[in-house]
Each structure stands twice: as structure tokens, then as C-alpha cells.
Amino acid sequence: EALEKFSIVKTLQAIEAANVVLLVLDAHQGVVDQDLHLAGLIIESGRAVVIAVNKWDGLEKQEREWVATNIERRLPFLSFAKTHFISALHGSGVGLLLKSVKTAYGSALAKIPTPQLTRVLEEAVADHQPPLVNGRRIKYRYAHLGGKNPPRIIIHGNQTEATPNSYRRYLENYFRTALKLQGTPVMIEFKTSDNPFRERKKPAENPQEKRKRIIASRVKKK
Incomplete structure (x- = not known):
């Protein structure tokens, strides 16, 4: 033993x-x-x-x-x-x-640039869309290389943590084929982040500044 x-x-x-x-x-x-x-x-x-x-x-x-x-x-x-x-x-x-x-x-040990990985991701999604989660489609925004040996591809987007294993395997195979990676496993990791284009709530305006703005606006009208 x-x-x-x-x-x-x-x-x-x-x-x-x-x-x-x-x-x-x-x-x-x-x-x-x-x-x-x-x-x-x-x-x-x-x-x-x-x-x-x-x-x-x-x-x-x-x-x-x-x-x-x-x-x-x-x-x-x-x-x-x-x-x-x-x-x-x-x-x-x-x-x-x-x-x-x-x-x-x-x-x-391949060095794969972010634009290339993101382009492949877009092609994969266009060929086969990710599933709906609570009535909303999982959205992937971009991908980058997070490590080598094996290649570790980090995919950013919304609700990515809800990606089912079947779709993860689909992405692994798609990346491997598109990038012509032979003999190596491909690891996919998902990162969920807020939408950077989402409208942010403006900070509350100071009352004194608000009064000054209203007065200035009325003076201009006269």
C-alpha cells in the first residue's frame, strides 16, 4: 500500500x-x-x-x-x-x-489576444444563442485570456453564472475548433458584471445650488 x-x-x-x-x-x-x-x-x-x-x-x-x-x-x-x-x-x-x-x-501555451477571443465568442453566440434565464437572455460582452497551460478563457457579461454546463461545453468546443487548439483542454470561466452603459442615478442636487439655477434661469427669460 x-x-x-x-x-x-x-x-x-x-x-x-x-x-x-x-x-x-x-x-x-x-x-x-x-x-x-x-x-x-x-x-x-x-x-x-x-x-x-x-x-x-x-x-x-x-x-x-x-x-x-x-x-x-x-x-x-x-x-x-x-x-x-x-x-x-x-x-x-x-x-x-x-x-x-x-x-x-x-x-x-498559445497567446491569444482579447479582440480575437471576443470575435470568436460573438460568432459562437450568433451560431447558437445561450438560453433564457427567468425570461432574460444570458448576454456575453467580451472574452480575454486569463491563463495558459491550459488556455483559460474568461467571459464577461450579464447572468453568466447561470450558464448551463451544456452551453459551457459548447463554448469550449467552439473556441478549440475556431482557434485550432489541438491536444489541450480549454477552460471557460464566467464573470458577471454590471452593464457599464446602464444609466446611473444622478446625485441629489444641493438645495442652494438648485435655487441659484432656478433664479438664473428666470433672469435669462426676462
């Missing part, structure tokens, strides 16, 4: 220290419980990830189809990650694997 805890701690440390995590699966076993646990830790850390399915060359066509389906079924939360079928022994597919690692690294 002590050895298992030590192994988990070392795994967590390795994930936190990495910019891109390479999740290696055994093609002969498919996705086992240990793989699921590791994948969960990767998601919690927010790290970019690339999936490598090793020993692929030793499988028949039917077995390969089963493995591909098994990965899609058991790791749907890693659908943003690129999957490579490789043979470490013979080196096949390794070149493309390293290319995906580089792409994921670039996506995780």
Missing part, C-alpha cells in the same frame, strides 16, 4: 511538471482501469495530452477496430487529444507522434 501511494505521488508530480503528457496504452489490452485513473489525473491537472497506442503492428484488422472503438468508448473526455497507433519496437508512427506533442505544446 505504501508503494502504491508513493507511485501515485510520483505520477502526480510528473504530470504537474510536464507541459504535455504522453498517455501510452497497450494495444493488446485496450484501456484498462489503471489507464482510466491516469487519464483522470491528467484531466484534473489541465495538461495537454497525446495518446500513443503501442504494439499496434501486432494486431489483426478486427483487433485494431476493437481497440479504436474501446478508446472512444472509455476515454470520451479525451476526445480533444490526438491518438497515434505506433510500434516503439520498430519505430513506426513515432515521428508523427512527436509532431503532435509539439502541436499540443504550442496550443497549451
